Amino acid sequence: MLEAKKIVKNFGALRAVNEVSATVSDGEVLCIIGPSGSGKSTFLRCMNHLEVPDGGTIVIDGEEVSEKNLTGVREKMAMVFQSFNLFSNMTVLGNITASPIHVKKMPKAEAEKKGMELLKLVGLEEKAHVKPRSLSGGQKQRVAIARALAMDPEIILFDEPTSALDPEMVGEVLDVMKKLAESGMTMVVVTHEMGFAKEVADDIIFMDAGTIVEEGSAEEIFGNPKTERLKQFLDKVLV
Amino acid sequence: MGVYLKGVEVALRGLPTTLYVSLFAVAGGVVIGLLLAVMKLGKSKPAKIVSDVYIEVMRATPMLAQALIMAYGLPMILQSNGVDFKWPSLVIPAIIVCAFNSAAYVAEILRSGIQAVDPGQIEAAYSLGMSKGMVNKLVVWPQALRICIPALGNELVTMIKETSVLGFVGVVEVIRSAQLWNAQSFETFPAYVGAAIVYLIVCFPLSKLVGLLEKKMDEDGTNDVKNDRKLFAKAEKSDK
Ligand SMILES: Nc1ncnc2c1ncn2[C@@H]1O[C@H](COP(=O)(O)OP(=O)(O)OP(=O)(O)O)[C@@H](O)[C@H]1O
Ligand SMILES: [Mg+2]
Numbered sequence: 001m002l003e004a005k006k007i008v009k010n011f012g013a014l015r016a017v018n019e020v021s022a023t024v025s026d027g028e029v030l031c032i033i034g035p036s037g038s039g040k041s042t043f044l045r046c047m048n049h050l051e052v053p054d055g056g057t058i059v060i061d062g063e064e065v066s067e068k069n070l071t072g073v074r075e076k077m078a079m080v081f082q083s084f085n086l087f088s089n090m091t092v093l094g095n096i097t098a099s100p101i102h103v104k105k106m107p108k109a110e111a112e113k114k115g116m117e118l119l120k121l122v123g124l125e126e127k128a129h130v131k132p133r134s135l136s137g138g139q140k141q142r143v144a145i146a147r148a149l150a151m152d153p154e155i156i157l158f159d160e161p162t163s164a165l166d167p168e169m170v171g172e173v174l175d176v177m178k179k180l181a182e183s184g185m186t187m188v189v190v191t192h193e194m195g196f197a198k199e200v201a202d203d204i205i206f207m208d209a210g211t212i213v214e215e216g217s218a219e220e221i222f223g224n225p226k227t228e229r230l231k232q233f234l235d236k237v238l239v
Numbered sequence: 240m241g242v243y244l245k246g247v248e249v250a251l252r253g254l255p256t257t258l259y260v261s262l263f264a265v266a267g268g269v270v271i272g273l274l275l276a277v278m279k280l281g282k283s284k285p286a287k288i289v290s291d292v293y294i295e296v297m298r299a300t301p302m303l304a305q306a307l308i309m310a311y312g313l314p315m316i317l318q319s320n321g322v323d324f325k326w327p328s329l330v331i332p333a334i335i336v337c338a339f340n341s342a343a344y345v346a347e348i349l350r351s352g353i354q355a356v357d358p359g360q361i362e363a364a365y366s367l368g369m370s371k372g373m374v375n376k377l378v379v380w381p382q383a384l385r386i387c388i389p390a391l392g393n394e395l396v397t398m399i400k401e402t403s404v405l406g407f408v409g410v411v412e413v414i415r416s417a418q419l420w421n422a423q424s425f426e427t428f429p430a431y432v433g434a435a436i437v438y439l440i441v442c443f444p445l446s447k448l449v450g451l452l453e454k455k456m457d458e459d460g461t462n463d464v465k466n467d468r469k470l471f472a473k474a475e476k477s478d479k
Contacts, residue, residue, distance in 0.1 A: 050362055075368035085363035089381045098377055099367035144363075151367060 001025050001061060002077075002155055002186070007046050008055030009039075016042040018210040019056065024155065024203075027184045031197040033221075034207035035233060040190045041159050043207070047188065048077045048157060061154070075103060078148030082160040084140040086132035092119070092143050093128040096150045104151070111150070118146040122176050138169030142176055155186040163192055194237055198222055206230050242426055246417070246433025253416030254437055256330065260405065260412065261398045263334045268341030268398075269391065275346035280353060290346065297343035302336065303404040309336045310408045333402075333410045341398055348394065352387035353379060389456065392449035396442050403438075413437050 002024045009017040017039045024030045032040045045051040047058055049070055058065040065073045087095050096115040100106040106114075119125040122142035132140055141161055148156050161177070162170045174196050181187060181200045191197055197204055197218065204221045206214040206229075214221065214230045222238075225231045278290035297305070310332040317324040326332050356379050364374040406415035413434050421430040 048366055050366060071368045071370055074366055077366075079363070079366040081359060081363060083359050085357070085359040087360055087364070087378055088357070089378070089385065098364075099369060102373050102377065103368040147367070157366075 002047065002188070003059040004043070004047060004056065005059065006056035007043060007053045007058070009042050009046055009051055010054050015210055017046065017053075020207070020210070020212055021056075022205060022212075022215075024186060024188055026154070026186055028202045029181050029187045029189065029200050031201035031204045032188065032190045032207060033192070033194070033197060033204060033233075034213075038207040039210040040207050044157050044159050044188060044190050048074050048079060050079070071103070075099075075151055076154045077157060078151050078153035078155075079157040080141070080144050080148050080159070080161050082164050084132075084137070084144050084164070086140055086143060086147070088132055091129050091131055092124070092135070095132065095143060096147045099147070100150050115146070115150060118149050119143075121149070121179075122146045123172075136169060137165045138172045141165065141169075141173045145173075145176055145180070149180075155188065156180070158187065158189040158191070160190050160192060192237065194222070194234075206233065208233070242429045243433060246420070246426065246429035246431075247436050248433070249420040249430065250413050250417050250434040250437040253411055253413035253434075254441070256410065257399060257402050257412040258441070260330065260334050260337060260402050260410070261395060264337030264341050264398050264402070265345070265391065265395045267334070267338030268345040268394070269349075271338060271342035272345030272349055275342060276349040276353060279346065279350055294343045294346055297340055301404075302340050302401055303407060305340055306333065306336045306405060306408045329409050333405045333408065337398060337402060337405075340401075341394060344394055344397075345391065348387050348390040349383065352383035352390070355386050356382045385456070389449050389453040392445065392452060396445050396449065399442055399445075400438060403434075 004020065004022045006019045006021055007017055008015070008019055020039070020043050022030060022043075032044065034040050042051055046053045046056075049058070049065055060073055060076060063069065063073070086092075087098065090098060093112060093115050096118060097108070097111040100111040100114065101108055116125055116128060119128055122145055124139060124142055124146070127135060127139065127143070132143065135143065145156075145161075158177070162173050165173065170193070174193065177187070177189070177196070178200055189196075189201075199218075201218050204216060204218060205212050206221060208229050214225065214227050221230070222234065225234060275290045275293060278286040279294075281287065310326065310329055313332070314324050314326060360378055360382075361374055364378045369377070402410075402412055403414045405412050406418060409415070411419070417430040417434040421427050424430070
């Protein structure tokens with residue numbers, strides 16, 4: 001279980017995240033939606049301290065995240081980025097096995113066997129030995145998901161995983177994410193894909209100007225928005 | 240014609256010395272330069288100052304002065320303080336000075352290489368639980384070194400030409416060979432043209448090779464990061 005308690009993050013004079021709290025239970029999918037610049041990414045990045053919060057705490061499995069337990073905590077909390085961020089000096093399989101081998105101290109053969117299984121899961125086992133540069137955007141993102149899974153994380157954070165993709169590749173990535181959600185993976189997903197949120201999310205947070213404006217199930221958020229701001233936002237994105 | 244061939248041949252005798260001094264210098268320069276670059280980019284303020292001062296001093300003084308200090312000044316001051324010190328061979332201070340000199344330039348090359356590594360990949364590495372040491376070893380340094388290869392090649396070409404000042408310190412490299420032959424034959428023009436030709440036949444192909452490397456790296460390696468960034472920028476825009 002992941003709890004974010006009253007997270008605050010400032011960039012200079014700008015308060016990007018203002019006392020935002022959220023709880024994600026095991027096996028649950030939390031989606032974060034909201035307009036550009038509302039603080040979604042910043043809040044997500046506070047969860048694994050890629051941005052160190054200026055206030056509030058992140059608690060995972062009852063353990064408060066701090067500088068001291070950071071690397072351990074990050075092993076449990078993998079992240080998938082909008083711009084893929086695959087290591088360009090390693091092969092696809094190398095990307096997936098780097099952390100299991102070096103962080104988890106898993107024997108290389110075992111890590112590679114597991115890496116191949118994960119590549120099969122995302123439908124890319126034939127790409128194991130190429131460099132990421134030869135992959136399409138959708139393929140890169142599927143490798144990034146396999147890389148995240150290789151750490152056996154308890155939770156995966158996704159920051160707009162499909163918004164850098166050409167439209168015809170969005171589906172293949174969302175399919176993998178749906179499979180993960182069905183298999184019981186705990187996920188926090190910042191997304192502009194309202195269809196995905198509707199279908200997969202157990203809980204949805206709507207953020208605007210650094211705060212949570214509304215929170216609820218998919219039916220509540222999409223079927224019965226209470227605030228004017230959410231209504232306006234949905235009108236704009238659900239054309 | 241024969242006298243020019245002779246000039247080239249004499250200069251060639253100094254070439255092995257020129258080459259190994261240059262190679263050792265750049266290799267040593269990479270090791271010291273890496274240390275300086277890490278100091279410059281690190282958190283410690285004093286380390287940063289030491290590195291900055293070192294780099295500025297080395298770059299703002301001629302290598303000839305540095306070489307004279309190392310080869311003659313240092314033994315002198317040690318002897319006058321009662322230490323019996325003499326370089327067993329002048330090639331040793333020559334390599335040391337060239338390495339220390341090269342380090343200042345290499346440090347700047349490596350610093351910009353390290354800074355050119357995609358910050359997104361560094362974040363991804365941290366997000367996978369890697370320590371700072373692992374991130375550097377697995378992601379930053381391999382990519383930075385690759386990015387730096389052409390510039391380091393250029394540094395080697397520069398160093399090969401720069402070592403010509405070592406002739407004035409007494410190291411028998413290309414220029415000194417030419418000088419010595421000139422002193423006994425008085426064939427001044429062929430002697431120095433011969434030396435120039437020797438530098439040309441080494442440095443010209445080397446710079447061409449560096450150019451090719453640069454082109455090849457533009458075509459593959461570093462570019463996919465740039466492409467991803469373009470994609471990313473496009474997505475950002477279409478969001479708004
Ligand atoms: N590193 C940073 N330095 C300064 N300001 C930042 C930084 N990161 C984000 N911001 C600012 O904080 C605010 C929230 O940004 P954030 O990226 O969290 O928004 P977002 O909801 O993820 O938007 P988008 O949908 O465009 O990704 C924005 O005003 C942004 O400009
Ligand atoms: Mg964002």
